[in-house]
Each structure stands twice: as C-alpha cells, then as structure tokens.
Amino acid sequence: xSKSKKVPVIVLGVTGSIAAYKAADIASKxxxxxxxxxxxxxxxxxxxxxxxxxQTLSRNPVLTSFHNPNGSxxxxxxxxxxxxxxxxxAPATGNTIAELAHGxxxxxxxxxxxxTEAPVIIAPAMNGKMWKHPATQANVALLKKRGVEFIxxxxxxxxxxxxxxxxxxxxxxxxxxxxxxxxx
Numbered sequence: 001x002s003k004s005k006k007v008p009v010i011v012l013g014v015t016g017s018i019a020a021y022k023a024a025d026i027a028s029k030x031x032x033x034x035x036x037x038x039x040x041x042x043x044x045x046x047x048x049x050x051x052x053x054x055q056t057l058s059r060n061p062v063l064t065s066f067h068n069p070n071g072s073x074x075x076x077x078x079x080x081x082x083x084x085x086x087x088x089x090a091p092a093t094g095n096t097i098a099e100l101a102h103g104x105x106x107x108x109x110x111x112x113x114x115x116t117e118a119p120v121i122i123a124p125a126m127n128g129k130m131w132k133h134p135a136t137q138a139n140v141a142l143l144k145k146r147g148v149e150f151i152x153x154x155x156x157x158x159x160x161x162x163x164x165x166x167x168x169x170x171x172x173x174x175x176x177x178x179x180x181x182x183x184x
Contacts, residue, residue, distance in 0.1 A: 008182035009036045011080050011116070013089035013109045014054065015096040016044020018159040019125035019168035023049060026090055027057040029175045035182065038080050039063065040109040042096065063108045077108040081115035085182045089113075091125035091168045094136050100148075101139035119181055120148045123174050128164030151177055 010030055014023040023039070030037045037058040041051065051062045063076050089096065089109070096109070100122075105111040113120060122143070130136060131153055140150060152169030168174075 007034060007036050008085045008179075009038070009083045010086045010088055010178060010182060011084045011112055011118075012037055012039045012054075012058070013087060013092070013096075013112070014039060014041045014045040014049065015089065015091060015093045015109070016042055016047060017091040017093050017125040017168070018048060019091040020045045020048035022168055022171050023090060024053050024057055025171045026088075026174055026178075027054055029171070030178065031057065031059060033175070033179055035179070036060070038084075040077070040080065040112055042107050042109055044093070044095075063112075066108060066111075077111045078115055081112045081118075084112070084116050084118040086178060087113060087116050087118050087120045088123070088174070088178050089121070090123035090174050092122045094124075094126045094130045094133070094139075097122065097124065097136060097139050097143065101142045121151060121178060121181065122148055123151050123169050124153045124166075125168035126153070126166050127158060127160050128162055128166040131166045149177075149181075 038060050039054040039058050040063040055062045099110050100113050105114050154167045155165050156167040158166050
C-alpha cells in the first residue's frame with residue numbers, strides 16, 4: 001500500500017493592482033500543477049477582477065470579507081492561515097506591502113498573513129516611482145528581514161504609461177517559484 005502525497009495548499013492573495021487579472025492565470029496553473037488553491041482578495045482587487053473568475057479557476061470559494069459563508073465556527077481566514085503551505089500574494093500593491101510590514105489587518109488577506117506560519121512570497125506590481133519610494137523600500141526590507149520572499153518586480157511598460165521597474169513578474173516564473181517552495 002503506497003502512501004498518498006499531501007496536496008499542497010496555496011493561498012493566493014490578490015490585491016488592487018491592474019495586474020490582478022494575471023491572478024486568474026496563476027490560480028489556473030497552480031491548480032493544473034496539482035495544488036489546492038484558495039484565493040483571498042482585497043476589496044480593491046474586486047475592482048480589477050471578478051470573484052467568480054477566481055472561484056471558478058481555483059475551484060474554491062473566494063475569501064473577500066470576514067463573514068464566514070460556510071457557517072463554520074472557525075473563521076475562514078484563520079482556517080486558511082492554518083492550512084496554508086504557502087501564502088503567495090500576486091500582485092501585491094504598495095499599500096498591501098505597507099500593511100503587512102506594519103501588522104495592519106483590516107481585511108482577510110492581511111489577517112491570513114499575520115496568522116500563518118507558512119512561507120510568504122510577495123510579487124509586487126505598482127508604478128515604478130511607488131516601488132522606488134523610500135517608504136516602500138523600507139517596508140520591503142522589513143518584510144525580508146522577517147523572512148518574506150520577494151519575486152520581482154520587473155522592468156517594462158507600466159499601466160500608467162511609464163516605463164520602468166514595477167511590472168508583475170512573469171506568471172510562469174511566479175508559478176515555478178511557488179511550486180518549488182511547496183514541493184521541497
């Protein structure tokens with residue numbers, strides 16, 4: 001009798017960046033690679049991509065509020081924090097990075113980040129000036145000091161029309177790194 005392998009559980013955090021639409025591709029690729037994917041979205045993310053899209057591609061309900069629709073006694077964000085093998089936030093805005101650096105938890109994604117003991121990977125996406133700002137860089141340094149891994153951003157044409165550092169890293173590479181971290 002062979003032992004069955006544990007299916008890796010990845011919580012995919014999606015924040016309010018124009019790159020949020022790429023989270024659909026990330027979720028789809030992770031599911032196809034054999035992961036159990038749960039999405040937690042900020043309110044601003046819902047302005048860029050629909051909950052139904054991510055729910056369909058992840059094959060799981062999407063967490064968008066503290067309200068627990070399944071009626072369980074255990075809050076959904078704590079359940080996901082406990083079950084996660086990896087918290088992947090892609091895309092991550094400057095605002096979300098600041099919230100995480102300073103322990104602010106005004107939405108379920110931030111609460112998951114505070115409560116999980118799983119590794120955390122952040123894939124930033126924002127205007128290049130925002131990325132280079134000393135406040136953002138100090139927040140990134142603080143999170144790195146706590147063990148958070150950053151992938152990207154990369155250079156290219158940004159949604160604001162500028163060219164520079166700030167684009168979400170390539171989806172295939174984000175997925176590759178995530179899979180490496182959960183299949184160690």
